Amino acid sequence: MAWNKRFLVVILNVCFILILTVPANAGALTKKKLAFLIPETSTKVMAEGISKFKEEYPALAKKVDVVVYPGRDLEEKSVEPDLSDADVIFLCHLNYKVMLDMENDLKMARSGGARVIGLGGHDVFRAKGYYNVDVANYPEIVAYWEYSGPENVKRLIAYLLREFAGMADITIEPPIEMPLEGIYHPDAPGSKVFETLESYLEWYKKSGHLKDASWVGLLAYNTLKANDNMVEKAIIRQLEKEGLNVICTI
Structure with a gap:
């Protein structure tokens, strides 16, 4: 009987230790993160597109963080982009110096599994391996961004989540073509x-x-x-x- 009591005490102690070692946020929702580093002039339509995404996909939006870093803020160093936990990083027409400064951050993000997409800008960064997504294989990305507008931004977010963040059950829609000149x-x-x-x-x-x-x-x-x-x-x-x-x- 004494042996059984000692055995029970040991089991309880082990259980208590296991409880203490479980993270406080265990079981919490792991969100997907999209980081957009884009020109200041694109932030307005980006914000409107994010709002449309949240309105149309309210349940999905709770599982996703969409973070926007304006190019001007990056140039002035008024914000430090946190790319460490990003699933998808979208870069567009950023200042040359800004791109140089982000080399290590992007390298660490890629090593952590992030998919890095680059539109426009300087070819030298593509040659240096800053990006690991070849947009030539995903022409929809360029179309969503070039045609722009809140609806296309919303669709771009859904597309990136399905193609690069493992959310295969998302239904995506093609880019809406808009006149680029006239x-x-x-x-x-x-x-x-x-x-x-x-x-x-x-x-x-x-x-x-x-x-x-x-x-x-x-x-x-x-x-x-x-x-x-x-x-x-x-x-x-x-x-x-x-x-x-x-x-x-x-």
Whole structure:
């Protein structure tokens, strides 16, 4: 009987030790992490795309952390990117010095299993092995990003999770094609961009915009894909209000 008691005490002590050695967060949800290091000008549409992702995939969003590091913050060193636990790292058009500074961090991330994607920028970093995803084999990545817009960003996040973060049950959608250049007018139907001068002039006349007046030409960046074309819209409206015809190319 005494031996049984000693045996029971030993078992209880072992169990107590095992309980103490179990991490406090054992059983907690292990999240997937996507890190986007992108130009400052892309952060607005990125934020809108993340919001759409959370709205459309509320349950999935709880299992994912999407972190954005603006290029300007990286240049000014006002933020230190934490890539140590990232599953996917997306780099786009970053400053040369910033890329040099991240060499060790990216090397450690790759050794930890992170998939590193690079768009644009300097070819030297591709030659040095900064990236371990060949975007030539994944043309959808380039299309999502180039066509841009919140919906394409949302779809890009889902695509990256399925292809590179092990979430094979995610249903992905193809990139939505948007015009990258043409003639823009805020009142135009559809994409609001015309591919030819002839089609623009035909619409401009039929829609009642054409006046017996001079023309003003504007040259602007394609901010439509970033959902940030308020400046162009305001200028066109004001010029037409003053009785002028406007042609704005992007």
